[in-house]
Amino acid sequence: MDEITVYSKPSCVQCTATYRALDKAGITYTIVxxxxxxxxxxxxxxxxxxxxxxxxxxxxxxxxxxxxPDHINRIATNTNKAAG
Known part of the structure; x- marks a missing residue:
């Protein structure tokens, strides 16, 4: 899988929720x-x-x-299929 990039800003509630969901799914990413x-x-x-x-x-x-979260779950599922 390509490297995922999260374009973010400080004190962004949706950004923090996205980081947590990506972390929970075991998906690596870069924050900009x-x-x-x-x-x-x-x-x-x-x-x-x-x-x-x-x-x-x-x-x-x-x-x-x-x-x-629907997109994050899709990525996690596709990543797991590719790894398996």
Whole structure:
């Protein structure tokens, strides 16, 4: 699986919920703070069209905004199938 990136901002409740769900599912990820990285903010807002954090990017075609346990479960299931 590609490296998952979570574009986030400080004090974001949905971001924290996303980290916890990813951790619980055993999914590794990288956090990018969009308040500290203007290029990352431009990428998620201009290129991907999102206005809400977190933005989770799995691949160029697989990404979403907000806390989405359904997507996290899908990724975890696909990861487990690939590992097994």
């Amino acid at each position: 703070d969009v308040t500290q990285d203007p290029a990352a903010l431009e990428y998620i807002s201009e290129d991907l069209g999102y206005r809400q954090a977190p933005v989770v990017v799995v691949t160029d075609q697989d990404h979403w905004s907000g806390f989405r």
